[in-house]
Amino acid sequence: MRISYSAFDTYTKCPLKYKFQYIDYIKVPEKPEFFFGSLIHLVVQMALRRDPIIPPISDLIKFYESKWREDIFPDKLTADQYLDSGRQMITKFHEDYKPGLRKVIASEKRFQIPLENHILSGVIDRVDKLPFGAYEIVDYKTSKSLPSQEDVDNDKQLATYAIAVQTLWPEARDVRLTLHYLKHGQLLTTSRTSEQIEQMKFALVETANKIQTAKNFRPRENQFCDWCDYKHLCPKKMNNVSESMNIETKEIDILVKDYISCYKKIADITPQLQTHFDQEKIDKFETKLGTITRDHQRNFWVE
Numbered sequence: 001m002r003i004s005y006s007a008f009d010t011y012t013k014c015p016l017k018y019k020f021q022y023i024d025y026i027k028v029p030e031k032p033e034f035f036f037g038s039l040i041h042l043v044v045q046m047a048l049r050r051d052p053i054i055p056p057i058s059d060l061i062k063f064y065e066s067k068w069r070e071d072i073f074p075d076k077l078t079a080d081q082y083l084d085s086g087r088q089m090i091t092k093f094h095e096d097y098k099p100g101l102r103k104v105i106a107s108e109k110r111f112q113i114p115l116e117n118h119i120l121s122g123v124i125d126r127v128d129k130l131p132f133g134a135y136e137i138v139d140y141k142t143s144k145s146l147p148s149q150e151d152v153d154n155d156k157q158l159a160t161y162a163i164a165v166q167t168l169w170p171e172a173r174d175v176r177l178t179l180h181y182l183k184h185g186q187l188l189t190t191s192r193t194s195e196q197i198e199q200m201k202f203a204l205v206e207t208a209n210k211i212q213t214a215k216n217f218r219p220r221e222n223q224f225c226d227w228c229d230y231k232h233l234c235p236k237k238m239n240n241v242s243e244s245m246n247i248e249t250k251e252i253d254i255l256v257k258d259y260i261s262c263y264k265k266i267a268d269i270t271p272q273l274q275t276h277f278d279q280e281k282i283d284k285f286e287t288k289l290g291t292i293t294r295d296h297q298r299n300f301w302v303e
């Protein structure tokens with residue numbers, strides 16, 4: 001099967017969330033911070049395209065502003081704060097950019113590499129070749145807070161990137177792993193031993209095997225539940241489902257049948273609703289039972 005670091009991390013934290021996201025492909029509204037992070041990555045990618053010549057800052061800001069979407073944000077004030085923060089990050093990135101003798105050999109590098117009987121896939125923001133033969137992976141971060149060096153030394157995503165780089169460039173023995181925090185202009189660098197890389201490979205393969213043979217994807221509550229996009233579908237979080245419900249009982253059969261039947265009905269009704277909303281040029285319909293709203297990605301939500 002195909003596994004990415006993100007899928008591995010999601011399954012490790014909560015198998016049910018993994019199922020919602022990677023098996024059922026349940027769509028969720030786009031989050032402002034994801035839109036923002038992706039756009040900043042796009043600007044950086046544009047900047048690195050002609051390394052070592054970097055475009056003027058005015059071109060980068062113009063490009064950034066041309067891709068801006070205010071509708072993603074809950075209100076104008078928040079949108080403006082993000083917009084300004086992005087301008088500052090890009091400006092800092094531009095000021096600090098010193099190619100020196102290093103060479104950018106890849107940016108936004110997509111990889112799909114064999115890992116035992118699975119495929120490890122992902123995207124690396126940037127790979128540099130250093131003058132003395134070492135390789136450096138750079139992962140750009142737009143978050144506000146900085147991690148500790150200990151967190152960076154234990155970051156599993158960086159270990160996954162090291163596996164990818166050593167497979168794509170087999171001559172890469174000395175691989176540096178750097179997180180570049182754009183807001184602070186700070187670089188945090190680490191590396192992994194061969195043993196740590198083998199441990200990470202083992203963990204990825206073991207998790208992929210588990211997913212492949214899993215019969216149940218149970219919810220696993222964790223510190224990130226509050227930010228989970230699937231809380232409304234989660235038996236651990238839904239108000240009307242008891243915490244103590246034993247999902248091994250026959251009740252689960254009834255629940256699943258009901259769920260599938262509702263799901264199919266929604267799939268049948270949705271095109272007619274879309275047509276009606278399009279014809280009437282509306283994104284909201286209120287009734288005594290509740291309100292249906294349609295977001296910018298044309299998903300319906302019931303309140």
Ligand code: SF4
Binds near residue numbers: 221228230235
């Ligand atoms: S709310 Fe928590 S337990 Fe429920 S699916 Fe999300 S991560 Fe899993």
